[in-house]
Amino acid sequence: MRRSHRIVRHGAATALFVLALASAADVRAQDPSDPVTPPRPFLPIPTAAQLDWQRDELRLFVHFGVNTFSDREWGTGSEDPASFVPRDLDPAQWARVAARNGFRAIVLTAKHHDGFALWPTRYSRHSVASSPWLDGRGDVVESLALAVRAHGLKLGLYLSPWDRHEPSYGDGEAYNAFYLGQLRELLTHYGRVHEVWFDGAKGEDARDMEYDFAAYWATVRQLQPEAVIFSDAGPDVRWIGNEAGFAGETNWSTYDRSKVGVGMHGIQAYLNTGERGAPDWTPGECDVSIRPGWFYHPQERPKTLARLLEIYYGSVGRNCLLLLNVPPNPAGRFDEADVAALDSLGAAVRTVFGRNLAEGATVEASSVRGASPRFGGDATLDADPDTFWASDPGAEGHALTYRFAEPVRFNVVRLQEPVHLGQRVAAYRVEAWVDGSWREIARGTTVGHKKLDRLPGPVTTTAMRVTVDDALETPLLSEFGLHFDPWAPGATP
Ligand code: FUL
Numbered sequence: 001m002r003r004s005h006r007i008v009r010h011g012a013a014t015a016l017f018v019l020a021l022a023s024a025a026d027v028r029a030q031d032p033s034d035p036v037t038p039p040r041p042f043l044p045i046p047t048a049a050q051l052d053w054q055r056d057e058l059r060l061f062v063h064f065g066v067n068t069f070s071d072r073e074w075g076t077g078s079e080d081p082a083s084f085v086p087r088d089l090d091p092a093q094w095a096r097v098a099a100r101n102g103f104r105a106i107v108l109t110a111k112h113h114d115g116f117a118l119w120p121t122r123y124s125r126h127s128v129a130s131s132p133w134l135d136g137r138g139d140v141v142e143s144l145a146l147a148v149r150a151h152g153l154k155l156g157l158y159l160s161p162w163d164r165h166e167p168s169y170g171d172g173e174a175y176n177a178f179y180l181g182q183l184r185e186l187l188t189h190y191g192r193v194h195e196v197w198f199d200g201a202k203g204e205d206a207r208d209m210e211y212d213f214a215a216y217w218a219t220v221r222q223l224q225p226e227a228v229i230f231s232d233a234g235p236d237v238r239w240i241g242n243e244a245g246f247a248g249e250t251n252w253s254t255y256d257r258s259k260v261g262v263g264m265h266g267i268q269a270y271l272n273t274g275e276r277g278a279p280d281w282t283p284g285e286c287d288v289s290i291r292p293g294w295f296y297h298p299q300e301r302p303k304t305l306a307r308l309l310e311i312y313y314g315s316v317g318r319n320c321l322l323l324l325n326v327p328p329n330p331a332g333r334f335d336e337a338d339v340a341a342l343d344s345l346g347a348a349v350r351t352v353f354g355r356n357l358a359e360g361a362t363v364e365a366s367s368v369r370g371a372s373p374r375f376g377g378d379a380t381l382d383a384d385p386d387t388f389w390a391s392d393p394g395a396e397g398h399a400l401t402y403r404f405a406e407p408v409r410f411n412v413v414r415l416q417e418p419v420h421l422g423q424r425v426a427a428y429r430v431e432a433w434v435d436g437s438w439r440e441i442a443r444g445t446t447v448g449h450k451k452l453d454r455l456p457g458p459v460t461t462t463a464m465r466v467t468v469d470d471a472l473e474t475p476l477l478s479e480f481g482l483h484f485d486p487w488a489p490g491a492t493p
Helices: 003-027 050-055 064-071 090-100 140-150 172-190 212-222 270-272 303-314 337-354 375-383
Strands: 058-062 105-109 153-159 193-199 228-230 237-239 284-289 321-325 362-365 398-416 425-434 437-444 451-471 480-485
Touching: 050 228, 050 321, 058 090, 058 153, 090 105, 090 140, 090 337, 105 140, 140 153, 153 172, 172 212, 212 228, 237 270, 284 303, 303 321, 303 337, 337 480, 362 375, 375 480, 398 425, 437 451
Parallel strands: 058 105, 058 321, 105 153, 153 193, 193 228, 228 237, 237 284, 284 321
Antiparallel strands: 362 398, 398 451, 398 480, 425 437, 425 451
């Protein structure tokens, strides 16, 4: 008791301190000598939960369950709970490896299609409670919830709608009640949940039935208002349309939810790119496994660093969150080979992006909103995603020019939009000053939270220019970065 009291008091003191800081910033912002108002949000804009999710960039997915022991991808539902016997379950290891490599949350398959629950659900005997593991007193969800919190990470849960074990499956009324009961358990027993994953997969042999997604989602909203809800149809986060880890080269965080449904066929290309100017803010999540399968199979190996980096550029680098799956082995731990792969990816990302080679450049903007220094080009070099360059609404062209005191050598260009004010950029060009003239080195369509362009070879220059050629509203840019990636094909002669 006393301990929790202290925590509450400490929390209140921290909140007061933060409030004091925030109001100091507001007072500065209210300097009457700079009354230029910020740009209006270009709707739709993300909710706080969507913005927090987007800025995580990396989350880990964990597929674990009876399939881990049967060497299958899709269990039949008739597995014996006695087969689930992790010798050395260690979610603290999963969380440690995730945290040290920049992953901000872990999403666990609390129940996969086989119906086996990794927590002691009261609605079925098909769970850890029927396994000899810890004499039926184990709870994987609880162990993970404690581990993620201890490592400052967030928890996400996957609860498969398709359930091959549950006898009521096929009877809409009964099964939806059963599913909602399980969902309620997951959302009330384990503290804060930040993401809930609704998988659209359903085998061809599955009995016909309609899932009551409206009730599922309303339940998440009520019990975990800060969680983002993932499915093909959002509502908060959409599937990116493939399981390879690649968003479209054009990737809008907007689409039209009325055009899609969970598990609907023929929507993959639409999910992959989103839709320009569409009404619903539902950014893409790129889920992919570090191994060929989602579950652990002893003969499989993790992807190489080169492949993981391609995926990183194809997801995080294309305005998508990368949800990378790492399957624990039957002991209940990440295999050494997977740990090594994650560590090499984490180290590579830190090496490439730990430093912005454009830092210290002088920036010249084609125009600045109300000529206010608050919206000048310097904001694109301050590593703060909340501040941004705003072009003047009346301006004809939109460009930023960067000049460097010493030549810079790089092969990755990073652009970011302040998506809290909506996604605007639809076409851009990047040029470098080479041999006395501007040379185009990259061009693209959408930017969104983050766009990374990996160049075919290094460029050395003393000046750069970024031009926005098409935007849905007056363009804003929050960050500009130049980086050197030694693993990029063509990085070394
Ligand atoms: C799919 C499932 O069928 C796979 O087993 C896996 O869980 C993947 C993330 O989603 O739809």
